[in-house]
Amino acid sequence: MKRVTLLIVTFLLMHGQMPLAAQERPISLIPEPVSVQPGKGVFVLTEATPIGVPSGQPEVARLATYLTSKISPATGFTPKTTQSGGDGGIQLLLNAKPDTRLGAEGYTLEATTTKVTIAANNPAGLFYGMQTLLQLLPKEIESKTPVRNVKWEIPAVSVTDYPRFAWRGLMLDVSRHFFTKEQVKDHLDHMARYKYNRFHWHLTDDNGWRIQIKSLPKLTEVGAWRVPRAGTFNTNDPPRPGEKPTYGGFYTHDDIREIVQYAKDRNIEIMPEIDVPGHSMAAIAAYPGLSCTKDPNTKVNPGSKFSTWHSNGTFTMHIDNTLNPSDEQVYQFLDKVFTEVAQLFPFEYIHMGGDECYKGYWQKDPGCQALMKKKNMKNTDELQSYFSGRVSTILKEKGKKTMGWDEILEGGLPSGAAVMSWRGLKGGIEAAHQKAPVVMAPSPHCYLDLMQGDPAVEAPVYSTVRLKDSYNWDPIPKGADSTFILGGQGNLWTEQIPTVPHAQYMIWPRAFALAEVNWSPKGRKNWNRFVTKVEAHFGRFDEAKINYARSMYDPIIRVKKNDAGLLVIDLSTEVNGLDLYYSFDNTIPNSYYAKYRETLVMPEGADMFRVVSYRGGKPAGRLISLKTEDLTKRVRK
């Protein structure tokens, strides 16, 4: 290479403008496949590359159209679809004889210098093989506009792959903040890249009812709208007298059918959640007769505080947000709701909520007390179990199975119901013991609404779960019968998430970790390699313009007090190879500053500790600044 060319190439490489050749690019697949055998050479995707589809397979033809739609924006060309069996190109094949290793969602991908063959038993497997193919292409393939001067190379490789779990879910709460149809579709697209196949759609809660129910129009006329508030959830002002509820939205039946089809085209089943009997303030605002207190002034909650959480884990709801389980009209209401929900969603499960149900109003209600007496119930847990059983029967009549949060175990699990374990592992272990199907979605490891880095630089939430914690989590709890564990799920509650960029920030990269947890063989997990892959996928997200968190580069700060009463600061990192630079003198540290080597003692009189991470001489994490009083609050007893 001439010196001048060399200089230009070096410049372009340093500035990230020239894609690496496939052989130089490490293969960075998330989730990690069962087996990856690198070959020699590269396959080059060009304008002339056909996509081969077997004849008489319209589903595979649709997949080819999908693949084309992913390839065209960045490359600027549209591969032709041809009948499969040619010598070259990308060949999509359905196995004539099922490959038993692959199951319903597995695939093989064979890339040589002349041909890429994706084979599977089912279209779902081909879909996942195509996601792997896209991840093998340079990151620029994620661009939505044509990128010039990229060689669309795929490294020669042989991949065999299938999922560890049948349930690989993400939950999105659209009640606390509404996300539009197009935003939900984008989210489904992002899920599909990482081989998620279950979208749990939390459609109702105290802060908004988001699904049109034609036979109960007030649910959306009233329940979908609340007064606008820009402040922090749980501290917002309650609605003022006469104030117009203008913030919100809902999905029509047509919207839902469109989204269900969009998901199906990406091998994603949608499980809708109607959260009852608690978390029902939006429904009660629409139809106050549904609660015990029947308060006609009930309003959709705008993120104002209406509960007190006690130190023993119990809670009091100061506004009644609970359906009345002793009122037959409530079951007539739910029958109407679930008739329409069951018609709209083809998936076998409907989630009936069941979490955090406050029973204080039931205890005072003569109707509830009479029902408990009549049915010989010892406590209100049994009353909730009665309610869950009635809902489960309604769902069965509509041809659906019930899923609920782990509270539905209390007072007795309805027969045939599945449990989503969220208050840690206990509920999941107990449900599996009762031979009930379980989805493991425990807090904190699967709670994507929690902070992921140092609280000083994260949007405030009550707790933290870092990327490595989520990555190291396993869906099979010790002591549980694994045959009943369907898989795992990440949950995005949106009290503190009013926008799409912030939702993306909270989801990624932790949903990379959970994708790998749920898909990849346990033995293939490797934290350090995962971090390298995450960084490669950050590059892809930059191209795709999807937001993500770089919190993994922030130090973990632990504070103690020594015998002399001075603050002792211990720093560590979840990512290897970071250098931490700090100051105590209220100036801004960088790589010219003192480097952290061992536990620090805050000098007497110092009022500020600052720390920042670098890697390879370049800034990596964010500047964290903690005043003495902030550090003191963090002292571990």
Ligand code: ACM
């Ligand atoms: C939940 O987090 N309340 C299920």
